[in-house]
Amino acid sequence: MQDESPTSPSSDTDPASPPRREFKARGSFVVRCEACNLPRLNCLCPYRVRAESQTRVWLLTHPIEQYKPTNTGRLIRDVLPDTEVFTWYRTAPDERLLALLEDSRYAPFVVFPDDQEGYAERVVGMDRVIERQKTGRIPVFILLDGTWRQARRIFRRSPYLATLPVLPLVTDRQSRYRLRKAASSDHLCTAEVAAELLRQAGDTRAADVLDDYCDVFNDNYAASRRDAKPAEPTPAMRRLLAARGEEAEEVGEHITLSERDEQQAN
């Protein structure tokens, strides 16, 4: 059983300073981009495109999940800067999350399947999301970011989620995420879930950008395992580069530009 209650939970909970813990595994000698944490050769930064959305995403991330290099939750925040990321500790709920749940500007929905026992009366559909939006509130998708087992634990063991409407993701979409062995191709990664929800809620542009960004992450990460670059720019890469007003042929130059952007931003 994994222990999700470390002795000093406060050390890892500040979303303003994402963890920089080095991933000690094969390839740890590789020089990594400080911004995206991928090897320089596979830097994701040139493809980072921001998008606007009417709906928001808040991630409630299992502490074990947040350090995994294959975690896709961070991709959502790259595309949608308003995304909130909270680390879940059973015994120490995040105060800021609790405050935001009370904030009347937002209409939060906890995204969770409807096939478990005990909360049928809380299950709603996307029509409810659209409804809340029409009344002037900002719909928020709360995603439980972890393995299925971790997500179920977060859902069951967080009293502050127990009054929220439960929104199951209804989709025929198959996962394109290849970095971890999912139980089946029906199991979407966190960024794919977000993209699908955004799309269904009408945030098409944000969904498209996030899907492309997720694809590029997939390709770059997979290539990094072979210590290689993706063979050539994919359509998703080209679209994102075009969205940044750059030419796809100049990928090398983009990396330099991107690094300079990062330095200026920090």
Ligand SMILES: [Zn+2]
């Ligand atoms: Zn980078």
